[in-house]
Amino acid sequence: MRAHPASAQGYGRFWVGLLPWAWMLFFFVLPFALIVNVSLSTPDLAVPPYVSPFAGTTADGAPAFRPDPASYARLGDELAALATPGADRPYLAAYANSVLLAALTTLCCLLLGYPFAYRLARAPEVMRNTLLMLVMLPFWTSFLLRVYAWMGLLDSSETGLINQALLGLGVVAEPLPLLYNTGAVLVGMVYSYLPFMVLPLYANLVKLDLRLLEAARDLGARPATVFLRVTLPLSLRGIVAGSMLVFIPAVGEFVIPDLLGGGSVMTIGRSIWDDFGPNQDWPMAAAVAVVMVVMLIAPIVLLHRHGRRAGRGA
């Protein structure tokens, strides 16, 4: 294919590839292996606060591997206690809350973002860049301060901005308890993650071939039918991409549940944070993290497999 010697290029590629391979293996893959290792460790009052399963030796002095499954056992016990009503299941509750919140966030972002991205993709071409930049601009400003803005809007006292407006209009007599509940967290999450849904949807919808829609209409399809049978299937890739960009980070979100949920909304992100920080139970934090990652990756791998098989079949 090329005139220049392939071997020289091969050498060059080896050296170019060395840097990213080494960096990511050492600072991303190895740390993840450490999480798995620590999740099988015993908590301890030491620095760092765990005893590695590789710490002990056998009788004849050879290194031994003695994993401590206690952290996973706690998750298993909670699962086993599902049948018992009223049992305390803090970790399972955190998982359920997180997945539910992330799913609702994804759904709201999709419902809000799809018509928005569709209109944006049909806007005059000269305006599209500006309109898109306006979506991205809040994303470039501080994330924490945008969450803080919602603390002021939703504040449950009479000085909260929405409460001020409602009291002023006479809609309510007492300030509503808007902050520190699941609804507040959901609003904050939708607000923060909306651009991640809009961008892939826009990128997909802007490439939509309008002649297909015209053809469907000319053949007598009603607008709803055109949307359901032409537009929607064609934009499925954008929907999947946007949903993944929102759902996966949303499951592990820590800051928004902490600031807008107060003490009431426990999520996996907060549970990992608490076990890592105040509780100093690193093995438990690691085990919870491992289970979350497996939970997130398994459906993606399955979807990928399925997609490839379907692709081959077609």
Next chain:
Amino acid sequence: MSGGWGGRAWVLGVYAFLYVPILCLIVFSFTAGEITTRLDGLSLRWYAALARDVELHAAVLLSLRVGALAATAAVVVGTAAAVILVRAGDYPGSRFFLGMMSAPMVMPEVVVGLSLVLLFTHPALAILGGRGVAAIWVAHTTLCTAYVAVLVASRLREMDRALEEAALDLGCPPLKVFFVITVPVIAPALAAGWLLAFTLSMDDFVLAAMLSDPGSTTLPVLVFARLHHGLKPEINALATVIVVVVSIAVLLANRLLLGPPRAAAQPSAARGG
């Protein structure tokens, strides 16, 4: 086209949803009172407080430093990764490399943070120096490398390879071809990648908080601590400054990176609608 007035109202509604909270922050930064959601007279007292806040200045400087260093490192590592992603084709491990390069973008931050804490506090790796500024820099570089790699890879894919091949055929050594031909062509992606990495680093709270020691309080770590200690309009003033600075920077970057060539390349006849 579809929607008409309804569609237009929807677009305006979403923009209002995005911007009203930010506008509220800005308005109440000018209050003379102590409450963050009521205008008790107008004043610039909270901007004066911002100007005197030594602790905050130190945090801003640290964040700028970490951001610049992380962005620079991420552009170097990310560009190398992009070259491998686009040019190396299929080799044993190429799929694993793709997965490894894109995983940090979707992996929940608490997991990445926890994993790096375990690395930096590992007894066998004391040579890394434990938690602190260097650890935060590594964490941000790792996260941002993924974003830079995606940006640069898409630019490399669009690039006309004939330029590089011509130079190689004329006997130019590959490394020189890269710096003299490839880098200028992908320069806009490198600049955009650097800016994206810089903002991601400046904005990151979770990684910085997990990896910080008492001597390494970045701006988000400080802001988060203050949000837990009680709200003051000084934070509104800070937000206003950030919004103004970021808006100007984004406008400039847009003008520099996208403006002239795009405007010239799009004939005005091509109007959708």
